[in-house]
Amino acid sequence: MTSAVHYKTAWEDPATRQAWRRTAMFRCAALLGWLLGFPTWLFAVVMTPTWLLVLWLPVLWVGIWYTLLAMVAVTTLRGIRRVLRVYPWQVDIAEVRAKKKGSTQFVVPVPERPEKSVSLGYGGLLGTGQHFWVRAMKSGEVTSAWFAGDPRYVGVVATPGPRNLLWVAQREATDSRMSPRKRGVSPEARALARAAGARVGEG
Known part of the structure; x- marks a missing residue:
């Protein structure tokens, strides 16, 4: 298999x-x-x-x-x-941490510069406290996760299997009121992020 x-x-x-x-x-x-x-x-x-x-x-x-x-x-x-449909799975590459107001933070290395990392968050709103990723982080059940995507734009996290799929994104990759990230990102990486549904800007 x-x-x-x-x-x-x-x-x-x-x-x-x-x-x-x-x-x-x-x-x-x-x-x-x-x-x-x-x-x-x-x-x-x-x-x-x-x-x-x-x-x-x-x-x-x-x-x-x-x-x-x-x-x-x-x-x-x-x-x-x-x-x-765009990215492969990367096993246990995302570090799962607690964040303020009961939310969860996923820390993922930058694809082109793995010595650096980028954080994506989930939760912090009323009603999200019982979501799997928030509960698992609080209990210490999960400390790392699978990741597919580009943490500078959008991605999906999962527990091994994969299970418990969760879509995460940087705000500037989805909010039209903000300027999309362009600095330090290769044209190839931006093309993949665009195919995955992220806002990457022109040029």
Whole structure:
């Protein structure tokens, strides 16, 4: 059986494609569950005394927030697939660290200058504390991870297998209000990052 790291791109690995499908099914099911919660909430409001509305309103706001988080998780599925179709897996190259406000930081060497590293973060928002990568970091269960991508732009982290796929990105690689990173990056690296869905600028 060919190891995942021996393929030209991570997507060529059958185990990686299976992991992506599992991730997609789980995230779509979670979003559907939250969406179905709104009719349930409305039914509960109609069937209970009016004075209980003061209790049901906070439940509504929590439901809206978690639905938004679930929608964001679903929208990143395409980004995960784009990265995996461009880059190969690099085993245990990303160091996993704790960051402020309960978030997780992935420290990855720069492809063209491995003596230097770049950090990508996840979490720190209300509702992300129970995500696998935040819980695993707090418990010390995971200290390193597989990585596919370019840490100066976008990437995907995973535990060995691969499992627990997570899309991560530098803000300037996705936010049109910021100038994309160009300094110190070769044309070849920028072309790969562009193919993976990152903003790399012109020239």
